[in-house]
Amino acid sequence: MSGTELPGLDLDRLAAHLGTGPLTGELIPGGRSNLTYRVTDGRHRWVLRRPPLGHVLATAHDMSREYRVISALAGTAVPVPGVELLCEDPEVLGAPFYLMREMPGQALRHRDQCPWLTPDKAAALSDRLVDVLVDLHAVDPAQVGLGDFGRPDGFLRRQVARWGKQLEASRSRELPGIDELRDRLAGSVPSPRRAAIVHGDYRLDNVLVTADPLGISAVLDWEMATLGDPLADLGLLCVYWSGLGGAEDDPITGTVPSLPGFADTERLVQRYALRSGADVTGLGWYTAFGYFKLAVIIEGIHYRFTSGKTVGAGFDTIGAMTLPLVRRGLAQTAGEH
Incomplete structure (x- = not known):
């Protein structure tokens, strides 16, 4: 495929920058935020990540942060792809980007995979999905050069404020209940816990799964990683795991976790607590925050879609997910199930 047929990726300019021969590439489907492409010169295969084409929210699509955290985690128990190159010069592709090695396995989003x-x-x-998350949270940030990767003090309060600001930047319609949810969360922030490297969007389809042997070859999509409360990752995983649109219709995470044999959220939480030794009481706040955060992310995607600045399929109905997420978040803050 030529560069003119891939919005956001000019293969001729990329080849000139890399000093390679002609490149071919394809958009990797499934992503709803940063854009991900598979690129090859016929001998080497890479994966390229770059921000979306428009309406980029502050700090939400920082390629250098992704590159830094993946590089730092190389050699730890956390499986990450090998990174090849960070380019912060927007003259090459119109935005910063980085290249990483293609890893074996699939991001499982659909049952037929x-x-x-x-x-x-x-x-x-x-x-295994839980164990990898525990391994991530067990990494000492200072030991891998990430001691200054975030500001864990006040992390949760800043997160609520940050996603409230992101909401305002993406607000284009009435969203009943979302302001109430934000205010409830802001008024009941839990006491600080220990600081850890948090992924920020940890779920089944953000890892690559190998079938034989069964395992996880890489954790992907580190755009929201920082230092903070590890239960934020667990709460959001529970949100994703419970299904966002029902077992048969979840355009964000797919339908794989609804297959027979997958653990329920209670078992996921129990295994996390057992493996990590963490106190998981009060997880309901983190789950409610996960619903709020995801509702804001969905609304940002909907905004980009209505502005004509998205690439890929499945965006036309995504805006319908925002209010159900808000309702679930409100139910969590009210102690409902």
Whole structure:
């Protein structure tokens, strides 16, 4: 495919920058925020990440942060792809980008991708997903050069404020209940816990799964990583795991976790607590915050779609997900299930 056929990726300019021969590429589907492409010169295969084409919210699409955290985690128990190059010069592709090595495995979003996934393997994959998250939260940030990667003091309060600001930047219609949810969260922020490297968007389809042997070859999409409260990752994982549009219709995370054998959210939380030794009481606030954060992200995607600045399929109905997420978040803050 030529560069003119890939919005956001001029393959001729990229080849000139890399000093390679002619390149071919394709958009990797499934992403709803940063754009991801597979690129090859016929001998080498890379994955390229760059911000969306328009309406880029402050700090939400920082390529250098992704590159830094992936580089820092190389050599730890956390599986990450090898990174090749960071380009912060917007003259090359119109925005900063980075290249990483293509890793084996698939991001599992649809049932038809994994006919091999028996109930026993689904159960084992559930456990492995939690174990990788525990391994991430066990990494000492200072030991891997990430001691200054974020400001853990006041992390949760700043997160609520930050996503409130992101909401205002993306607000283009009435959203009943979303301001109430934000205010409830702001008025009940939990006491600080220990600081850890948090992924910020950890879920099944943000990892690459290998079938034989069964495992996770890489954790992807680090655009929201920082230092903060590790239960923020666990709460958001529970939001994703419960299904956003029902077992048969979830355009964000897909339908794979609804297959027989996958653990329920209670088991995920129990395994996390057992493996990490963390106190998971009060997780409901973190889950409610996960619903709010995801509602804001969805609204940002909807805004870009209505502005004609998205690439890929599935954006036309995504805006319908915002209010159900808000309602679930409000239910969590009210102690409902």
